[in-house]
Amino acid sequence: MNIPEDLKFTTEHEWIRIDGDIATIGITDYAQEQLGDIVFVELPEEQENVEKGDTFGVVESTKSVSDLYVPLTGTVMETNDPLLDSPEIINEDPYGEGWMLRLKIKRPNEVKELLDAKAYQKLIEEEAE
Amino acid sequence: MRYLPHTAEEIQKMSEAIGVKSPEELFHVIPDNLRFKGKLDLPLPLPEIDLIRHLKELGRKNETVDSLNSFLGGGAYHHYIPVAVSAITSRGEFATSYTPYQAEISQGTLQAIFEFQTMIASLTGMDLANAGNYDGASALAEAVLMSMRLTKRKKILIADSIHPEYRQVIQTYLTNIPHELISIPWKENGRVDFSFIQSRLSEEIAAVCVQSPNAFGVIEDIQPISDLARVSGALMVASFTEAISLGMLRPFGELGADIVVGEGASFGNFLNLGGPYLGIFATKQEDVRQMPGRLVGETVDIDGKRGYVLVLSTREQHIRREKATSNICTNQALCALATTVYLSLLGPQGLKNLAQINYTHAHYLREGLSKIPGIHRKFSSPHFNEFVIELPDSPTKILPRLRQKKILGGINIENWGKGLERCLLVCATEMNSKEHIEEYIQAMKEVL
Numbered sequence: 001m002n003i004p005e006d007l008k009f010t011t012e013h014e015w016i017r018i019d020g021d022i023a024t025i026g027i028t029d030y031a032q033e034q035l036g037d038i039v040f041v042e043l044p045e046e047q048e049n050v051e052k053g054d055t056f057g058v059v060e061s062t063k064s065v066s067d068l069y070v071p072l073t074g075t076v077m078e079t080n081d082p083l084l085d086s087p088e089i090i091n092e093d094p095y096g097e098g099w100m101l102r103l104k105i106k107r108p109n110e111v112k113e114l115l116d117a118k119a120y121q122k123l124i125e126e127e128a129e
Numbered sequence: 130m131r132y133l134p135h136t137a138e139e140i141q142k143m144s145e146a147i148g149v150k151s152p153e154e155l156f157h158v159i160p161d162n163l164r165f166k167g168k169l170d171l172p173l174p175l176p177e178i179d180l181i182r183h184l185k186e187l188g189r190k191n192e193t194v195d196s197l198n199s200f201l202g203g204g205a206y207h208h209y210i211p212v213a214v215s216a217i218t219s220r221g222e223f224a225t226s227y228t229p230y231q232a233e234i235s236q237g238t239l240q241a242i243f244e245f246q247t248m249i250a251s252l253t254g255m256d257l258a259n260a261g262n263y264d265g266a267s268a269l270a271e272a273v274l275m276s277m278r279l280t281k282r283k284k285i286l287i288a289d290s291i292h293p294e295y296r297q298v299i300q301t302y303l304t305n306i307p308h309e310l311i312s313i314p315w316k317e318n319g320r321v322d323f324s325f326i327q328s329r330l331s332e333e334i335a336a337v338c339v340q341s342p343n344a345f346g347v348i349e350d351i352q353p354i355s356d357l358a359r360v361s362g363a364l365m366v367a368s369f370t371e372a373i374s375l376g377m378l379r380p381f382g383e384l385g386a387d388i389v390v391g392e393g394a395s396f397g398n399f400l401n402l403g404g405p406y407l408g409i410f411a412t413k414q415e416d417v418r419q420m421p422g423r424l425v426g427e428t429v430d431i432d433g434k435r436g437y438v439l440v441l442s443t444r445e446q447h448i449r450r451e452k453a454t455s456n457i458c459t460n461q462a463l464c465a466l467a468t469t470v471y472l473s474l475l476g477p478q479g480l481k482n483l484a485q486i487n488y489t490h491a492h493y494l495r496e497g498l499s500k501i502p503g504i505h506r507k508f509s510s511p512h513f514n515e516f517v518i519e520l521p522d523s524p525t526k527i528l529p530r531l532r533q534k535k536i537l538g539g540i541n542i543e544n545w546g547k548g549l550e551r552c553l554l555v556c557a558t559e560m561n562s563k564e565h566i567e568e569y570i571q572a573m574k575e576v577l
Contacts (some may be wrong), residue, residue: 040418040443060443065443
């Protein structure tokens with residue numbers, strides 16, 4: 001299971017790459033594996049203001065459908081539109097080409113509440129039990 | 130024999146759990162004067178032979194479209210249903226079918242639904258249709274909700290010439306959802322006021338809803354309204370109450386509609402004292418993920434053989450609960466099946482011919498009635514199989530006189546809005562023969 005050390009994570013199995021005041025968000029390798037073949041993804045509008053805990057989209061696989069939750073309050077700067085036509089990219093490269101959106105972070109304090117790689121590793125080990 | 134599944138103790142427990150003293154308390158919302166007091170005065174049991182005789186006597190008191198000369202339309206139309214329709218729909222394999230979650234044991238039902246969807250898509254000129262909604266009115270309400278989801282807007286322009294009960298159903302569906310309904314008035318010719326739509330369309334409007342033929346039987350001019358809606362990003366929701374009109378009128382899909390909804394009962398379903406009916410719902414491929422209702426798709430199995438399954442179920446409440454596109458959790462499987470069989474039996478040319486007969490009968494009747502001194506055709510626009518006439522007196526006075534002659538002369542629409550005083554909505558289908566029509570015209574002359 002790939003859990004990059006330089007990323008932050010949520011209990012909803014999203015990853016966050018922090019770069020100054022910009023956060024890039026996607027779903028983890030574990031999440032894509034649990035979902036199976038992803039067939040559809042719904043992303044928010046650019047320039048939309050989103051609040052931590054809101055749903056920002058939907059990811060649907062051949063066996064289930066899950067909401068995507070906003071990990072940090074902010075403004076959507078960019079969405080990864082190629083995913084709309086080729087959602088399988090999320091399965092193939094969840095931490096790279098499979099990114100979903102970029103946010104401009106509004107409340108930097110919220111970053112501290114995110115999980116680091118170690119804590120996330122522990123979370124999925126517990127879920128596996 | 131009394132059938133009471135719960136003991137007094139259980140009832141007490143359940144009452145406590147929900148915080149009421151007794152089940153009686155649950156009925157307090159019903160006004161006291163409407164509550165029945167005392168015990169029901171039921172007659173004593175009868176032996177079977179007497180009971181059957183009694184029920185037959187009661188049954189003979191019923192008067193239906195079979196025993197009367199009916200010219201009623203207004204959303205429920207009397208059509209001929211070939212006997213083969215019931216013969217096929219009552220086969221055990223179909224009659225017992227419910228939502229076919231388990232594809233491996235439901236191929237026949239799934240294929241029938243797939244054929245239904247294909248026929249409806251073709252008749253409406255849309256990319257695809259769902260497996261059916263409850264009825265035309267709820268399908269229209271669902272179309273309004275879908276347009277609000279797609280556009281993320283809350284205001285709806287809705288024609289006053291849409292059947293009033295359909296408008297009430299929309300209001301019910303929207304009760305707990307922030308929205309604004311803006312009524313589009315109708316003009317003297319019975320069509321929607323185009324300039325009103327033009328003046329109210331903005332980037333806040335989610336949809337423009339019209340009906341054609343509308344509640345007055347009038348055929349609307351859809352294309353210019355669609356063009357106008359598109360400019361401001363509103364969706365065009367086109368609806369109908371009389372499915373037979375699809376055999377004659379240009380499909381809404383070719384006139385710029387984004388969502389097409391309507392009542393499908395005329396396609397092979399009996400009047401049945403008011404239902405069940407069949408909601409038709411068709412839309413574009415690009416909007417399918419916001420569409421309510423079941424959808425069946427065609428695929429191949431592991432051996433490459435053709436098969437059918439429910440598809441895009443993630444829109445639905447059995448997967449997504451409160452985030453589903455709709456709370457509809459079934460389709461009108463048996464009514465949709467009747468429609469599929471009926472349309473298969475008629476074929477495209479048969480449906481065209483039938484629509485032509487309806488059109489001709491209604492126009493023959495309209496001309497005959499309009500020639501009677503004191504009666505005027507209310508709206509000048511083209512119509513299909515129903516139309517409005519203005520009488521010299523209120524329909525409340527004239528209809529009972531026709532009724533004495535075993536004629537149901539039409540629907541009194543005086544309370545459908547201002548400007549409809551003394552107005553009667555009259556319908557003629559293939560069930561009203563030339564002789565029936567002439568009988569009606571003659572009777573009308575006599576009762577005025």
